[in-house]
Amino acid sequence: MPSSPVHDPLAPPAPGAVTETRTTTCYMCACRCGIRVHLRDGEVRYIDGNPDHPLNKGVICAKGSAGIMKQYSPARITRPLLRKPGSERGAGEFVETTWDEAFALLEARLAKIRATDPKRFALFTGRDQMQALTGLFARQFGTPNYAAHGGFCSVNMAAGMIYTIGGSFWEFGGPDLGRAKLFLMLGTAEDHHSNPLKAEISKFKRHGGRFVAINPVRTGYAAIADEWVPIRPGTDGALLLALIHELIALGLYDREFLARYTNAGQLVNQDAASDEFGMMARNAGGDPINPLRPHNFLWWDRLTGRAVADHAEGADPALLGAFALPDGTPVAPAFALLAQRVKAHTPEWAEGITGIPAATIRRLAHELGVTARDQGIELPIAWTDWWGKKHDTVTGNPVAFHAMRGLAAHSNGFQAARALAILMSLLGTIDRPGGFRHRAPYPRAIPPNARPPRGPQAVQPDTPLDGAPLGWPESPDDLFVDAQGEPVRIDKGFSWEHPLSAHGLMHNAITNAWRGDPYPLDTLVLFMANMAWNSSMNTTAVRRMLADKRDDGEYRIPFLVVCDAFESETTAFADLVLPDTTYLERHDAMSLLDRPISEFEGPADSVRVPVVPPTGDCKPFQEVLIELASRLRLPAFVNADGSRKYRDYPDFVVRYETAPGSGIGFLAGWRGKDGERSLRGEPNPRQWEMYAQNNCVFQHHLPRSLQYMRNWNRDYLLWAQQMGLRRDFDPIVIHVYSEILQRFRLAAQGRRPGKQPPDRLRARVDTYFDPLPFWYEPLEGQATDRALYPLAAVTQRPMAMYHSWDSQNPWLRQIHAHNYLMVNPRTAQAAGIMDGAWLWVESRWGKVRGMCRYTEAVEPGTVWTWNGIGKASGAWRLAPDANESRKGFLLNHLISEELPGADGGAPMSNSDPITGQAAWYDVRVRIYPAAPGEPEESWPQFAPAAAVPGAAAKRPSWLAYFAGKGVRE
C-alpha cells in the first residue's frame, strides 16, 4: 500500500512555539481534579488530568477537557460595570466603571449598613469553593445573612447523615468500592467527587461487584448497573424502611456493631406522662465524658438482667424488649423502638408507595443482609476503641451505598437520608472496609460543634457575630429566633420553620427580601449564583422581584451586586457587576476549613494557582473580599492599629490563623517556618510555592490503625483533636434513635423548657421531628390533586455540563444544545403526544412549553429533563435565537419556592420542614400537546439583554481554535 504522505502527521504542528506545562486544580465542576495546563506561546493548548494527583490520578471529564473554551468565552465579563443611569434593572444596560470607583461605592454603602444594622447586608454564594472565606467575611461583617447554595443542593443528604453517623457522602465520605461486593446507588448527581467515583465504579464492576441503581431514570451511572430498579420520586424513604423491616425481621443485621458503636442499646424513656418521654435515660452516676455533650447513658445488660452504664465492662445490651429502671421508669432500647417503627413497613406496604414490587424489595434486602453477614472482611490492623478495648483486626461487611439528589431534593429527604444512614448502620458498614468510609475533617460530633447565633442580640452594629453564621443546632435553644420565636435570618434559616437548616435557604432569600419578611435588605451580593434563572425556583416571579419597585420608586431590593466571570441571566439584574476571574487565572484554596478533597486514607487539600494572566480588568472575588474587609476594618483583616493586615488573598491564606497561634489556617500542607509541618504549624511564607511544586495538592496519610472505625477509634480521635479537626475528645456514637430530634418535638409539645415554637408551627414540628425515620408524602404532594397532576417531574445532571455554566462553551453545547422532556411512551401516548412533538408541562404554579422525547428508561409516572440547559434568550452571549432559548426550557418555572400556609396562613418555603432543603423534586405536573398553530418554540421567552461594555465586539460565525496562533475566527 503506498504510504508517502505530503503532510507529515508527526511533524510538530507549531514549530518553534514556546511551550510550558503548569499544574493547578480544575473548576469545571465541584469535583476539583488535578490538572496539567499545557501552554503554547501563552495560550492554553491542552488541559489533561494530572497523573500525580491523588483525586483523579490522571483522568479528566468532558467539562475539564473543554476548559479552553471557557477561558476564551465571549461571555467573559472584563470590566466592572454599573447599571446605566436611568436604565431599568434587568434591561442589562451598563456603563463601565473602575475598581477604584466600585470599591469606594461598596465601602461607603457597606460601612453605613454595618454601623447601623448589619443584617441589611446579605451575601449569598453559589457554586463557590471558598466558603471558609465568604463565611468569615460575613461573620466579621456581623451579618447572619450568609449562605452558599447547599440549601437547594443537597443539605438533606448532609444533615440527614451527619445527624445520624457524624459524616456524609461526597467530600465528607463515600462508598469503599475497592472492597465492596454489593453497591446500591440511590439517585445521585454526578458532579461531587465524580471522576473518582466513575473510576471506582469501573474497577468495582471489573472485579465482579454487583451494582444496583435505584432511580426513576436510567442514565449515567445507572446505565451500567447490573440491575435498574425504577422508583417513584420522593419514595426512597419508604423503600429504605421496608429494607430495614426485612433485615430486622430476619435477623440480618450486625448486632455486635449496633450494640457497641450505635445507640441501639441505649435505653429510652417510655413514660408517656414524663417530660423526659422519648429522651435517653441518663445514668446519674455515670461518666459524662464530655460535659458539653454528656455520654452517661444506660444499657439493659441482658447477661445480668439489670440497667448498667453503657459500655460497662462485660455487659451486653439488650436490643429488644421493654424494661423498668429501679425507680420504675419504663424504658426500651432504641433498637426496639426502631423495630417497632418498621413493623408495619413491609415490602408490600412499600410497593404501594414506591412502585417497586415487594418481591424485589425483599430480594434486595436479602442480598444486602446475606452479603454483609457472610462475606465479612478482616484486615490485620490492630486498633483500640474509645472505651479501651483492643481489637486485633479491623472488620467490615462489603455492602456500600451512595446517594445524593433524588433522596435529598424532596421535602421528606432528611428522614429518608436518616433511614439510609440507619440501614447502613444496621449492616455494620460505617467507616469499615467495604462499606462507607469518612473523609477528613469528618467524622464530626453529632451534630458538629458550630452553632448558629441564638437571637437578635447576636447582631450588633460594627461588631462581628460571635460565631459562624451557619451551624448545627443541637437543641431548640440553638435556634436563631427572637423572643416570639420568629426568624432573624432573611432566609428564615434556623427558625422553627426549618430548624436544622445547616446550609441556609438561599432559595428564599430573594422572595423574602422582596416581601420585606422578616425585614427588607439594603444590599444583596450574589457570587456565582444564577438566581435569575436555574438557581431559583419560580424563576419568572423571582426575575420580577429582582426588578420590582416600592411605591416610592425605590427598588424593593435596593442594591444588587453580582460577581461572576460570565454574563449570566443574573448579571443583567445587577446594579454593580464585579468581573471575576476564571479558574485558570486565580489563587484558590480548597480548605479543610471548608470542603477539602480528602481521601479515605487521610486529610488532603489543594490549591489553584494562576496559569494565565487575568482577562481585562477581572479580579478574583477573594481579592474583592480581602480589599473590602480591609477597607471596612473587619477585625480579622486588620492589625491592632486598624491598618490593613493582608496584602492580598495569597498573603491572607498564608498568614491567617483560626486563632492567634493556633497553627491552623486555610491550608494544611507545608506549614511551619520552613514547610516541615503538616496540618498544624506556624505560617510558612513559601507555602504557595511548595504547593505549586507539589502538584498543588497536599495529602496526609494516616497510619492504617487510624484509617477505620474513626467514630470510636481512640488513637484517631486523640489525633483529630490534637490536629484541631475536632474540639472534643469523645466518641461519635451513631444515632439510630435521634434524641436531638426528640428535643424539638418535646418543645413543640410544650413539654420542654426554653425556646418554644410559635403556636402555628407546633403541630408541624411535632409531626416531622420524629426521632425515628418515617416516610411521608412530600408536602407539595399532600396538597396537590393527583388526578389533575398525575406525574412527577425531576431533572438530571448531564455529565458534560455543570449547571447553567457551559452553554457558552461551543464544544459542550454541541453535546447538549437544548433539552427535551423525557417521557415514557405509554405516558406520552396516553396524553396524545408524539415523539419529538411540542408539549406543555403544567404544574399548579406555572407551565412551560418544550419538546417531547420518548424514552423507555423512565418510570411511567415520572417525566424528566436535563438541568440548566434551557437559557434565557441572549444570555451567556449566545445568539437570541440559539437552541438553548428557542428549544430549550427550564423546569424551574413549574416549581414554587413557597407553598401556601396551612389554613390560609402566610406562605412558607417549599422545603423540607426539618432542614429547609429546597423541595424542587417534589413538583407534580400534567402534560398535554401544544395546539396546532402554536409557535414552535419554548415558552416562556424573555427579551434578550444587550452585550455588556467590554464584551467581545461580535459573535464569531465560526471558530477554529489553534493554540498559539491567536487565531480563532
Next chain:
Amino acid sequence: MTQLALVIDLNVCVGCHACVTSCKEWNTSGSAGALADFNPYDADPTGTFFNRVQTFEVGTYPDTQTVHFPKSCLHCEEPPCVPVCPTGASYKRAEDGIVLVDYDKCIGCKTCAWACPYGVREQDEKRGVMTKCTLCVDRIHDAALPARDRQPACVLACPTSARLFGDIHDPASAVAVAIRDQAGYALMPEQGTRPANRYLPRRRTAIALHADDLVRAENPLRVDGAEPGPAFPHGATEDFAT
C-alpha cells in the same frame, strides 16, 4: 505487523463524553487541527469531532438498557475509504495500521465518507478536507512525551478506563487479551472491513441466594429472645435471583 486500535468496554462506559472533548482539545491544536466549529454561539452549532458518543436504549420498560456507545474511526484492516480516494489522500500506515488522511492531498470530495459504513469520517467544512480519528498519532509516537502519556487523549482522559489502546496483533497485549477474554466484537463484520477497534459487551453480575442462606442458627434476634420471621413467604429465593 502492528495494528494499533482501541478496545472500548461498554460494560463500564457511563457516557460522560470525556473522550469527546479531550479528543477535540488535543487535536484542534495538533497536527490534525484546527477542527472548525460553525455557529459556535448561534443556533444549531456544529463542528468537527473525531469521536462522538451515541446513546440509545434497548428493550422496553422496565427491562431497559441505556447504552452509551463511543464511536470513532475503527482503523479497519481492509479500510474501504482508502481504495476509493481519488487522490491517494486516504491511506493506511504500514508501520502501525493507523488510517489517516493526508490533508495536503485531500480535495474534500467526500467519496471516502460514502465508502465508510460506520459514518466516522468528519468533513471539516472550514478547511474543505476530510478528517478523522488519528489515534493521536502525534502523541503516541512523540518520544518527547513520557511513556505514560504516549496514548491517545481519549484513553488518558477516560474516567472509567473504558478505552484500552494497543496492538491487537500482539497476542500478549492488553487489548488482545481483553478481546479474547471478554468476547470483544467487531462492528458490522459482514462489511468485510475487518475493523481494528473492538467493543467489549455489557456483562451482568448477579448474586445467587438460597432460602437456607437467610437464617442462621446464630441469629442475632435469638440473642434478644426473638425468632426470625416471618419465614419466606414465597418459595425459594432462587426465584428472586436474577
